[in-house]
Amino acid sequence: MNPSIVMDRLRSWFVLIPLLLLLGAIYWLSQQVEPLPVKPDNSMRHDPDFMINQFTATTLNVQGKPQYVMSARKLIHYPDDNSTHVEAPALSSFEPDKPPLHIYADKGMMSGKGDEVFLHENVKIVRAASTDQSEMTFTTSYLHVIPDLGLAETDQPVMLVDERNIVRAIGMKFDSKAHIVKLLAQVRSQHVPKNP
Structure with a gap:
């Protein structure tokens, strides 16, 4: 070449x-x-860390007998805010010498410490009958429950029904330990007389 x-x-x-x-x-x-690739900020995520299906939890009193029983179709825990969400929750309270109290709802959320329960949609409280009182049922759309204090309250419409009464109101405070129900506003009552 x-x-x-x-x-x-x-x-x-x-x-x-x-x-x-x-x-x-x-x-x-x-x-x-x-620039370096941006790492996703997982602190803003609200992802569950565990789920439990069909669960029941029982809290015992000092005598070793059930004081509270809580069950739900599904329990989901979120670590970012330490909240626990439940589907179809049912909470029962058993106090000595008092009729049992049962609370049901479609949805609920428990605080991080578990000392407060917030119930939503089709909330129903049933106080079992006792020797001197008939069964009483409360229905509402929202209920804030503090189990250890025996308190429940709502600012939503509520209906109370017992053997001879139907009472409607806006807002309610219920103290199961003192057996006091306080209706907050627009109270309407219908009384059915006892049959002779």
Whole structure:
């Protein structure tokens, strides 16, 4: 092969070498100044860390007898706010010398410490009959329960039904330990007389 032809070909390649070096330097520089990929901020996520289906939990009193029984179709715990959400919750309270109290709802949420329960949708409280009182049923759409204090309250419409009374009101405070029901506003009552 003729040396002048080889030199001509090399000269044409030498013109490209600075251009290739320049492209390499530009690529390297762009890699250095390009921001690092953003890691997702998982602190804003609300993902469960565990779920339990068909569960029942029982709290015993000092005598070793059931004081509270809570069950639900599904329990879901969220670690970001330490909340526990439940589907179809049922809470029962058993106090010595008092009729049992049962609370049901479609949905609920327990506080991180478990000392407060917030019930939503089709909330129903049933106080069992005793020797001197008939069964009493309360219905509402929302209920805030503090089990250890025996308190339940709502600011929503409520209906109370017992053997001879139907009472409607807006808002209610219920103290199961003192057996006191306080209706807050717009109270309407219908009394059915006892048959002779």
